[in-house]
Amino acid sequence: MSSAASISIKDTLVLLDGQYSGLGTGIAQGSYALWLGSGISRDRVIGLDGVLAKLIEFLRGKVTQNADCGYRAALKKIIDMAAPDATEYAQIDFTVASDQWACIKAILGRLWSQYSAV
Structure with a gap:
C-alpha cells in the first residue's frame, strides 16, 4: 500500500x-x-496562505465601482480583519492584482490565524 x-x-x-x-x-x-490546515497534505495541495490569497484575489477580481458591490464589502471586511496600518492601506489597490500589493504577505500572515472567521 x-x-x-x-x-x-x-x-x-x-x-x-x-x-x-x-x-x-x-x-x-x-x-x-x-480539518483544513493539519499539514498532512502540505506538499500535495495548496496551503492555507494560498487559499487565503486565492480568496482575496477572487474577490478583488469581482469588485466593481458600484457603491453596493458585495465583493468590495467582503474584501474590505477580510482586509480589515488583518488590521493593516495606514502605510499598508495605502499599498492596497483593488485595480491591481493582490499579489502585487507590497503588504500582501503581511496581510496573509495576520489572516492565517483567523482563517475560520475569514
Whole structure:
C-alpha cells in the first residue's frame, strides 16, 4: 500500500469505496469533519496562505465601482480583519492584482490565524 505522501487519487478513492467506505458514510452523516490546515497534505495541495490569497484575489477580481458591490464589502471586511496600518492601506489597490500589493504577505500572515472567521 502507498503512503499518504505518495498515494494517487485513484488509489485513495478505491480505499474510500472499499475498506474505508464507512468513513465516507460518516462524513455524509456529519459524524466526521475534515480539518483544513493539519499539514498532512502540505506538499500535495495548496496551503492555507494560498487559499487565503486565492480568496482575496477572487474577490478583488469581482469588485466593481458600484457603491453596493458585495465583493468590495467582503474584501474590505477580510482586509480589515488583518488590521493593516495606514502605510499598508495605502499599498492596497483593488485595480491591481493582490499579489502585487507590497503588504500582501503581511496581510496573509495576520489572516492565517483567523482563517475560520475569514
